Structure formats: structure tokens, C-alpha cells
Amino acid sequence: MNSIKTTASASEIIRRNGVVRAGTRMVPEEVPIAFSYGGSSHAVMMGTPADLEDFATGFSLTEGLITSMAEIEAIEVLQEGDGLDVQVTLAEDKEDALRARRRHMAGPVGCGLCGIESIEQAMRPVPDVSGVEIVLSAAEISEASNALNSAQPLHAETRAVHGAGFFIPGEGLIAVREDVGRHNALDKLAGAVIRSGRKGREGVVVVTSRISVEMVQKAAILGSPMLIAISAPTALAIRTAEAAGMTLVALSRGEDFEVFTHASRIRMETVADVA
Known part of the structure; x- marks a missing residue:
């Protein structure tokens, strides 16, 4: 497979401080990335063409197709026209289970739930991480x-x-992954963690985006008991984290942050509490 660049140079006209000039800016590439299992396409995501083995592993984990690295036998990345086909070979019992409940989804970067077939799939049960002591x-x-x-x-x-x-x-x-899609970045991270042999329960997930319910779901499936973000959570994300026993920290900027659920995992170290 030919190497696909993750960035491109774009010409632009810049207006700054009242001055207009021509310039260039580096922008991220965005390509269709298909995940195929047993030779059949399962999902197509728009994403950054990097860390694709991590992406396939994390996606397989957070979609419930696998529970451990041992259930993936091989990953091969093929270039298909303007996109990439990431072909994943699962253990035989997992392939059989996937064929029995196969579903297809395709959606833009901003939507991690596009293509699901029912409300029940959107509101899937989240693992309980209340017993994880961090x-x-x-x-x-x-x-x-x-x-x-x-x-x-x-x-x-x-x-x-x-x-x-x-x-x-x-x-x-210990690991950082990037993508034009926030869900993709978290899937890549989940894949990197389990491919390294570490357990999600050993640490906490930190993200640069807002906290939607699916970000909580993915962190809980990884096994992490805490999710930290620089932006705010949705109401559903808060309710989901509360039910899962997950500590939700948002608006973390500099020394400031806000805790929405299960604050007992954090030593606040305050001088005084203001009621």
C-alpha cells in the first residue's frame, strides 16, 4: 500500500489585524476508512489515515465485536481508490457471532451513532466501572x-x-492518538492501550472534545473509571457516567475543572470550600 499523507498544504487568503495577505496552512487529510470482517464491509468512517491497526482494534472493542486482543487474528490495510479498507480477521467463534448479527453503518465524522438500527442500540448497556479503584x-x-x-x-x-x-x-x-473525529480518536486510543498489553482499569481517559454519551460508553467499555475533557458533557453523558460508576471531569483547563459524577476518586486539595 502506498503511504497516505495525514496532512496537506492549502492555499488561503489571510486577514489579520486589518492586513490581508496570501498564505498557506497545513490541514488534516480526511478519507473513507472501511472496516471489513470476514471479507464483508461492516462500517465506513471518515477519519485520519493514521494508526489504523489501533483504530481497527479499538473499534472492534467498543463495538462489542471482541473483548480482548486474543480474538483478533490479523489486520491488513489495503488502499481502495480514494479510501482505505482495513480488513480484520477475527477468531472463528467471533466471526460466526458477527455474521449472525451483522449490521451496517456509515456516517460523517461528527456522528458516531449513524446507521444503528434501533433506540436500544443507541442506549446500549454500559459496563460498571464502580469497583475500579483509582x-x-x-x-x-x-x-x-x-x-x-x-x-x-x-x-x-x-x-x-x-x-x-x-x-x-x-x-x-502513556499513549495519545489523534483524528479529525473525536470518536475515532478514542477508538484509536482504546486500540493502542489493549495492543500494548495494558488494561483500561489502570488509568483514565483524557479527551480534547465535549463529552457525549458515546464517549462515556467507549471509555467504560475500555474499562477506565474516569473520563476527563476540556469541554462540557451532555445531560445524557452525565446520567450514563453516574449509572456506570464513572468519574466525569469536564472543563479541565489549567488548574480548573468541574466534576459531575463520583467525585470520591479525586483529592480536591482545596484551601476552602465556597458554598
């Missing part, structure tokens, strides 16, 4: 968010992609 200090919350902001080379170049990171207390940020 405690972070307020300083570690800030450390995790700040580390993610400075560990995104594609975003630094383009200012146009989302990031997802995995932070382990005492070790720091």
Missing part, C-alpha cells in the same frame, strides 16, 4: 489535561483534530 489529585487532573494538549503533533500542525490520551497515575500520559 484516585487522582487535583494536580494530576491538570497534569493529564496539560500533557495531552502538548502531545498532539498533528493538532499542533493543523489546529483541526481531536486528541485522546491515556493517563496512568505515577507514569503520566
